Amino acid sequence: MELNKRQEQIIQIVKDFGPITGEAIAEQLHLTRATLRPDLAILTMAGYLEARPRVGYFYTGKTGGQLLAEAVKKLTVQSYQSRPVVVDKNVSVYDAICTMFLEDVGTLFVVDHNTVLVGVVSRKDLLRASLGKQELTAVPVNIIMTRMPNITMCRREDSLYEVAKKLIAKQIDAMPIVRDTEHGAEVIGRITKTNITRAFVDLVNNETL
Amino acid sequence: MELNKRQEQIIQIVKDFGPITGEAIAEQLHLTRATLRPDLAILTMAGYLEARPRVGYFYTGKTGGQLLAEAVKKLTVQSYQSRPVVVDKNVSVYDAICTMFLEDVGTLFVVDHNTVLVGVVSRKDLLRASLGKQELTAVPVNIIMTRMPNITMCRREDSLYEVAKKLIAKQIDAMPIVRDTEHGAEVIGRITKTNITRAFVDLVNNETL
Numbered sequence: 001m002e003l004n005k006r007q008e009q010i011i012q013i014v015k016d017f018g019p020i021t022g023e024a025i026a027e028q029l030h031l032t033r034a035t036l037r038p039d040l041a042i043l044t045m046a047g048y049l050e051a052r053p054r055v056g057y058f059y060t061g062k063t064g065g066q067l068l069a070e071a072v073k074k075l076t077v078q079s080y081q082s083r084p085v086v087v088d089k090n091v092s093v094y095d096a097i098c099t100m101f102l103e104d105v106g107t108l109f110v111v112d113h114n115t116v117l118v119g120v121v122s123r124k125d126l127l128r129a130s131l132g133k134q135e136l137t138a139v140p141v142n143i144i145m146t147r148m149p150n151i152t153m154c155r156r157e158d159s160l161y162e163v164a165k166k167l168i169a170k171q172i173d174a175m176p177i178v179r180d181t182e183h184g185a186e187v188i189g190r191i192t193k194t195n196i197t198r199a200f201v202d203l204v205n206n207e208t209l
Numbered sequence: 210m211e212l213n214k215r216q217e218q219i220i221q222i223v224k225d226f227g228p229i230t231g232e233a234i235a236e237q238l239h240l241t242r243a244t245l246r247p248d249l250a251i252l253t254m255a256g257y258l259e260a261r262p263r264v265g266y267f268y269t270g271k272t273g274g275q276l277l278a279e280a281v282k283k284l285t286v287q288s289y290q291s292r293p294v295v296v297d298k299n300v301s302v303y304d305a306i307c308t309m310f311l312e313d314v315g316t317l318f319v320v321d322h323n324t325v326l327v328g329v330v331s332r333k334d335l336l337r338a339s340l341g342k343q344e345l346t347a348v349p350v351n352i353i354m355t356r357m358p359n360i361t362m363c364r365r366e367d368s369l370y371e372v373a374k375k376l377i378a379k380q381i382d383a384m385p386i387v388r389d390t391e392h393g394a395e396v397i398g399r400i401t402k403t404n405i406t407r408a409f410v411d412l413v414n415n416e417t418l
Contacts, residue, residue, distance in 0.1 A: 041247035042254050069413040097340065104380075106333075123332045124315075130339040131306065164410050168403065171313075193402035194377065200409045201373050204278040 003048075007039050011059065014049055019056040072203070077163055078156040080199050081177055081189040086111045087141060089118050093129050094136035096121060107174035109187045110145050116184035117153070117176055119145030153178045153185060164196045212257075216248050220268065223258055228265040281412070286372055287365040289408050290386055290398040295320045296350060298327050302338050303345035305330060316383035318396045319354050325393035326362070326385055328354030362387045362394060373405045 003011070006029070013025050022040055026033045040057065043049040050058045085103045087096050089110050096108055100123065110119035121141055129144045130136060152170050154163050154177055163175060177189030212220070215238070222234050231249055235242045249266065252258040259267045294312045296305050298319050305317055309332065319328035330350055338353045339345060361379050363372050363386055372384060386398030 038247040038250040042251050045251050046255070072409070072412050097336065101333075101337070106382075123336060124310075127306065127332060127336045127339060128310070130336060131345075136340075161410065161413050164406050168407055168410065173315075173402075193382075193406045196409050197373050197402045197405040198377055200281070200405050201370065201377065203281050203412075204370050 007043055010039055010043060011048055014057050014059045018058050021056040073159055073161050075160040075199060077154055077158045077160055077177060077191050080160055080195040081191050082195060084109050084176060084187045084190040086187055089142040091141050092137045093126065093139045093141055093144060096141040097126050100126065109176045110141055111187060114183040115186055117178055117187050119147045120151050121145040122173065154191060160199055163191055167193055216252055219248055219252060220257055223266050223268045227267050230265040282368055282370050284369040284408060286363055286367045286369055286386060286400050289369055289404040290400050291404060293318050293385060293396045293399040295396055298351040300350050301346045302335065302348045302350055302353060305350045306335050309335065318385045319350055320396060323392040324395055326387055326396045328356045329360050330354045331382065363400060369408055372400055376402055
């Protein structure tokens with residue numbers, strides 16, 4: 001939303017002198033309180049200012065973009081997650097590749113007999129392995145996987161924004177969603193760049209905000 | 210932004226009777242024009258209503274989410290694109306895999322001697338090929354690539370939102386950005402789910418809206 005000149009002036013005054021009453025703002029602008037009322041109402045409604053009874057107006061420090069940012073930040077992993085595709089740590093690289101094609105995913109999570117996460121294997125890892133000289137049916141997937149503690153994980157209630165940032169920073173396509181059990185981190189979901197892309201599309205489709 | 214009850218009522222009245230003057234709205238609500246002024250100002254500023262001199266208030270048909278949606282829709286491919294990684298259509302599958310690892314990308318664009326796009330090859334295509342029995346250095350990449358006219362392309366000025374939708378619908382990770390030349394579509398960029406994820410993060414970082 002675009003602010004007019006007077007609204008910009010009001011924000012500046014509240015920034016400099018807040019908390020400040022509506023009367024005091026009006027005085028600085030050589031206007032009446034009544035004249036300012038619509039502008040103060042707009043700025044409060046839009047989240048730029050906060051009003052406290054018997055104290056006055058505060059500057060919240062928020063711009064229009066920041067208010068949008070807050071809405072995006074509230075999106076959580078659980079609204080966009082996919083189901084995880086897991087393989088046992090003892091399966092061969094060949095079987096892992098078959099699972100990846102059958103399930104049509106780009107990342108597999110490797111688990112032990114308690115379905116506790118022990119590794120992650122990507123299409124890139126499998127492609128690298130397939131170039132090697134070893135027989136793929138003879139190499140267990142746990143030889144080529146990324147293992148704990150080098151796995152970036154998240155939880156259901158985490159913000160989608162934080163996860164998106166980590167996917168980019170760590171240059172990975174997917175992250176396991178885990179929950180704690182007595183044996184370790186159990187895999188309960190998967191969050192990928194595809195899920196983030198879908199969240200981006202949903203912003204326009206207006207289903208989230 | 211959240212609307213209060215009176216603002217909801219005003220929107221309903223303008224929806225039903227617009228264009229309608231502020232006085233007429235006030236009358237319907239049994240309030241004075243002055244009392245309504247802040248609410249009308251807010252609704253106009255926020256884009257829900259439009260005011261035309263000597264005509265009155267219109268309902269724009271836009272909700273808060275829709276106004277956000279408009280801002281997201283304005284983002285274009287060129288603000289988020291990556292540089293394309295291309296290989297000649299005559300290189301071997303083995304060399305294509307090497308290029309993919311060296312450049313650390315998930316998709317290669319295959320071009321002819323005029324740098325005109327003739328195919329696309331993904332990590333998945335290469336992984337599938339690597340499982341085959343053929344010698345990878347002996348198979349040209351053009352045997353396994355997705356070829357024209359089955360390639361989904363976009364242009365620099367396309368909306369990022371439309372591209373994101375297509376990436377999901379076609380279940381692909383990346384799309385070539387092309388421009389027309391006398392020989393055909395020349396590859397000038399690459400747009401991926403990573404780029405969309407970055408755009409999503411930027412919404413929060415407030416660099417785009």
